[in-house]
Amino acid sequence: MEVWGALIGPLGFATKSLRRRGFHSYLAFLGLTLTVATTTFLLLLGQDLATRLGDDSSMRSTFGISWLIFAYLVLALGLIGIVGLLSTSYLVSSMISQRMRDIGVIKAAGALPRRLLSYVTFEALLVIVSSCLVGALSALLVYASWSWPSISLFKQVGPIANAGATILIVVPMISFLLAYMVASVRVRRIVGSSSVNAISKQLANLDLKSLGKPLRIGRFGSTFNLATRNVSRDRGFNKTLLSMGVCICLSMIVLSGALVSADTSASYVVRAMPPHVLIVANSNIYNQYVSLATSFSRIAPLPPIDYGNESYIISPQNASAFRAIPGVQTVDTRLITMSSITGYVKAHFASNQDTGENINTQIIPEVDTGSINALIVGINATSAIGDWYTSDGFLQSSDAHYTMIAGDSLVGNIVQTPFNLSQVSALGYRYDVKSALVDPLNAGRVLYAPVETLQKSLGLNGFNVLLLKVNDDPTVLSAVSQLASSFGLAVGSQDPILNSNLTFLNGIWSHIFLVPIITLALTCGILLSYLATNFSRRFNDYVILKVLGANAWYRLSLLTWEAWGVLAISMLIAIPLAWGISIFFLVPDPNLSLGDLELSTLVSLSALSVVSLASATIYSRRLGLTTVKDLKP
Amino acid sequence: MASTDEEIEVRALGLAVDFLDVSKEYIVNGKPIKALSSITLNVKEGEVAAIVGPSGAGKTTVLNIIAGLEKPSQGEARVLGLDVNASNEHSLSAFRSANIGFIFQSYNLVSTLTAEENVELMMELAGWSDSGRNEKLTEELISMVGLTDRAKHLPAQLSGGEQQRVAIARAIANDPPLILADEPTGNLDQKTGLEIVKLLARLKGEKGKTLVVTTHDDRIVEMADVIFHLENGSLGSIDRPARVRN
Numbered sequence: 001m002e003v004w005g006a007l008i009g010p011l012g013f014a015t016k017s018l019r020r021r022g023f024h025s026y027l028a029f030l031g032l033t034l035t036v037a038t039t040t041f042l043l044l045l046g047q048d049l050a051t052r053l054g055d056d057s058s059m060r061s062t063f064g065i066s067w068l069i070f071a072y073l074v075l076a077l078g079l080i081g082i083v084g085l086l087s088t089s090y091l092v093s094s095m096i097s098q099r100m101r102d103i104g105v106i107k108a109a110g111a112l113p114r115r116l117l118s119y120v121t122f123e124a125l126l127v128i129v130s131s132c133l134v135g136a137l138s139a140l141l142v143y144a145s146w147s148w149p150s151i152s153l154f155k156q157v158g159p160i161a162n163a164g165a166t167i168l169i170v171v172p173m174i175s176f177l178l179a180y181m182v183a184s185v186r187v188r189r190i191v192g193s194s195s196v197n198a199i200s201k202q203l204a205n206l207d208l209k210s211l212g213k214p215l216r217i218g219r220f221g222s223t224f225n226l227a228t229r230n231v232s233r234d235r236g237f238n239k240t241l242l243s244m245g246v247c248i249c250l251s252m253i254v255l256s257g258a259l260v261s262a263d264t265s266a267s268y269v270v271r272a273m274p275p276h277v278l279i280v281a282n283s284n285i286y287n288q289y290v291s292l293a294t295s296f297s298r299i300a301p302l303p304p305i306d307y308g309n310e311s312y313i314i315s316p317q318n319a320s321a322f323r324a325i326p327g328v329q330t331v332d333t334r335l336i337t338m339s340s341i342t343g344y345v346k347a348h349f350a351s352n353q354d355t356g357e358n359i360n361t362q363i364i365p366e367v368d369t370g371s372i373n374a375l376i377v378g379i380n381a382t383s384a385i386g387d388w389y390t391s392d393g394f395l396q397s398s399d400a401h402y403t404m405i406a407g408d409s410l411v412g413n414i415v416q417t418p419f420n421l422s423q424v425s426a427l428g429y430r431y432d433v434k435s436a437l438v439d440p441l442n443a444g445r446v447l448y449a450p451v452e453t454l455q456k457s458l459g460l461n462g463f464n465v466l467l468l469k470v471n472d473d474p475t476v477l478s479a480v481s482q483l484a485s486s487f488g489l490a491v492g493s494q495d496p497i498l499n500s501n502l503t504f505l506n507g508i509w510s511h512i513f514l515v516p517i518i519t520l521a522l523t524c525g526i527l528l529s530y531l532a533t534n535f536s537r538r539f540n541d542y543v544i545l546k547v548l549g550a551n552a553w554y555r556l557s558l559l560t561w562e563a564w565g566v567l568a569i570s571m572l573i574a575i576p577l578a579w580g581i582s583i584f585f586l587v588p589d590p591n592l593s594l595g596d597l598e599l600s601t602l603v604s605l606s607a608l609s610v611v612s613l614a615s616a617t618i619y620s621r622r623l624g625l626t627t628v629k630d631l632k633p
Numbered sequence: 634m635a636s637t638d639e640e641i642e643v644r645a646l647g648l649a650v651d652f653l654d655v656s657k658e659y660i661v662n663g664k665p666i667k668a669l670s671s672i673t674l675n676v677k678e679g680e681v682a683a684i685v686g687p688s689g690a691g692k693t694t695v696l697n698i699i700a701g702l703e704k705p706s707q708g709e710a711r712v713l714g715l716d717v718n719a720s721n722e723h724s725l726s727a728f729r730s731a732n733i734g735f736i737f738q739s740y741n742l743v744s745t746l747t748a749e750e751n752v753e754l755m756m757e758l759a760g761w762s763d764s765g766r767n768e769k770l771t772e773e774l775i776s777m778v779g780l781t782d783r784a785k786h787l788p789a790q791l792s793g794g795e796q797q798r799v800a801i802a803r804a805i806a807n808d809p810p811l812i813l814a815d816e817p818t819g820n821l822d823q824k825t826g827l828e829i830v831k832l833l834a835r836l837k838g839e840k841g842k843t844l845v846v847t848t849h850d851d852r853i854v855e856m857a858d859v860i861f862h863l864e865n866g867s868l869g870s871i872d873r874p875a876r877v878r879n
Contacts, residue, residue: 225757229745229746229750233787540741540744541744544743545743545754545758547700547729547735547741548730548735548758549726549727549728549729549730549731549733549758549759550726550730551723551730627703628697628737
């Protein structure tokens with residue numbers, strides 16, 4: 001202690017100042033540390049999850065669903081980074097603002113601007129450097145302890161060496177640089193302004209336009225009325241509101257985005273494989289179809305099978321017989337086969353304008369995009385049961401005979417965009433690609449073509465799989481089973497397949513949901529720091545109230561109203577905006593369950609209310625320790 | 634110093650402040666620092682008491698103990714009959730908001746409230762919920778201190794003297810029997826200080842309040858009924874001016 005006390009120069013000034021400002025210095029340090037630590041940890045976690053999920057689901061899932069998951073992760077991590085950086089700059093700016101008066105006094109006493117600049121910047125640097133170091137270390141410790149008790153996903157994939165080493169260095173480094181930049185700009189501005197302005201900052205911080213008739217609502221009591229006046233007249237209020245609003249909005253996009261993405265990905269699967277559907281086929285084809293339909297969620301080798309074997313073919317007459325069963329709504333007649341397909345980008349003209357007015361047109365020759373084994377499904381466009389999410393619609397009866405819809409896992413490699421230039425060669429014919437769809441069948445490596453075309457290509461007159469959309473009634477299953485057995489066919493519900501796929505999807509999202517949950521915790525921590533630093537700016541006013549006789553309950557109530565007021569206004573704007581962005585701009589054809597919406601709003605409101613109460617309680621307790629001697633002249 | 638017999642007699646008459654062997658110690662850097670050492674003093678209701686002495690003599694500590702903001706380390710302190718030692722923080726807050734008005738050297742008005750709102754705040758803290766009555770009373774008090782045309786200004790828009798006048802109006806807003814003033818003219822020039830002294834005199838004369846004032850200002854000392862001289866935390870002497878003795 002004595003060694004520090006004896007120090008002179010910037011270091012001595014900074015350490016003494018920080019020690020003597022005690023609680024307020026500690027709050028600034030804590031806020032910055034929390035921001036750096038949580039941002040670093042979240043980015044580490046996100047990168048880790050992306051790597052592990054990428055390894056784990058590359059053999060399963062479909063391209064469309066994986067894209068949804070990874071696009072969400074990238075967006076979430078980007079937003080978390082922005083929240084962290086915004087919060088860092090706000091906290092540093094608030095920390096410097098609290099020192100405005102002292103800087104003015106020292107300057108007025110005759111300190112040279114250059115020396116003053118180095119003194120105050122050094123003080124800020126001490127807090128920033130220690131926060132970044134402690135934050136990075138805390139993030140590393142939490143990350144290490146979190147990864148150690150390996151959860152199932154980790155067991156499957158194994159440890160990832162060097163995961164996040166870059167993040168661990170880059171995030172605290174960027175936070176430091178940003179914090180230093182904000183601090184030096186703020187200090188320069190204060191040091192550069194006149195001493196009188198710096199000393200009489202009280203007036204500078206107040207909004208003189210709002211001095212009209214104050215809001216007075218009797219039923220909420222004196223503390224509410226006082227809080228509205230304090231908040232509405234504080235010029236820093238708008239800045240705080242903006243910072244909090246942006247922080248809440250971005251964090252809510254992370255949370256609502258996860259819910260919308262999860263619900264939408266589940267809806268894509270449900271739409272491709274709706275419930276209350278019966279699969280009717282020869283037992284060999286039936287088993288093969290079940291394997292193909294569950295290849296989305298599990299890795300199992302597909303046995304080779306002759307899809308066109310005569311004994312597997314169901315005649316059109318037999319298929320029609322199922323339509324006659326009461327309770328059968330639709331019969332989706334399919335002819336499936338596995339074949340090697342080759343993708344092409346058709347020869348086409350490409351035009352480009354040079355620097356003048358000349359337009360150069362050149363012929364781009366046909367390009368072979370490669371070959372792959374894919375499932376080809378011949379389907380009747382008018383009786384298709386699935387309601388897939390498609391890019392440009394499903395097959396129509398008016399479509400040309402050699403038209404195909406490509407599964408999402410083929411897009412980007414075999415099938416290139418734009419689809420009007422894309423062709424697929426299968427079974428000796430060239431098909432134009434009309435659109436793409438998200439389909440769990442054969443993990444998205446699937447092509448849908450008109451069933452008549454496929455029958456013609458294979459020389460078959462019939463189908464090998466029937467999908468029956470039925471009423472939710474056990475008697476229908478019994479009637480269908482009876483008829484199927486009379487034709488020597490097996491029957492089973494598609495529901496277990498759907499459930500298996502949804503369980504797999506939920507498993508992935510349950511890992512990813514760690515990101516929004518911890519982001520919510522980060523937001524709460526950041527908001528707590530915002531509110532606490534905001535209270536610190538008006539500490540003297542609260543001490544006056546205490547001295548005048550405001551009891552602990554009055555002080556707590558006042559601080560809670562102020563905190564809640566700021567949060568409520570921020571939330572009122574930020575939460576609907578975040579939901580709007582998530583629902584309308586985040587994913588195509590979004591889906592969101594009402595329960596998820598209600599739950600997430602309730603959780604967010606509760607968490608943020610707890611934050612306002614916590615910040616008020618912390619500060620109220622601190623005020624309890626003050627005496628009249630803590631009043632600043 | 635008053636004799637024990639006199640003290641008993643005075644208590645019977647009604648004491649606003651009654652300190653008996655009050656000491657106060659602070660621990661600074663692990664070392665005990667004595668701020669007050671066995672102070673015995675009393676102030677009768679309706680009196681003006683001046684506490685004088687050099688800086689660091691313990692004047693503000695005496696005021697803090699009277700206000701219940703601090704408790705004595707030793708001794709007995711009674712204020713308007715309330716035993717400060719035996720009361721908890723909540724009852725001391727309630728007591729303060731109902732019975733004590735404060736005037737500080739550096740005014741200490743709430744920065745976000747206008748002059749009239751600062752005055753009205755005390756009424757709210759005292760639990761007066763009739764806003765119509767509070768507004769009317771505030772208007773009267775603001776007028777009494779001569780700030781009607783500055784009522785809607787924020788503290789930062791007022792001069793030092795004006796702020797102190799608002800502080801005086803605030804101090805009597807909840808009609809407290811006891812007013813504590815900590816060097817109320819310390820930050821003001823001669824002329825402005827005189828206005829404040831006149832206002833304080835009105836509090837005694839017209840309102841019949843008990844005033845305990847720490848001061849270096851002779852004009853306030855002249856106005857006092859009893860003067861306590863503090864030196865290094867001890868009570869040096871107690872003077873009662875001739876006009877009072879007579």
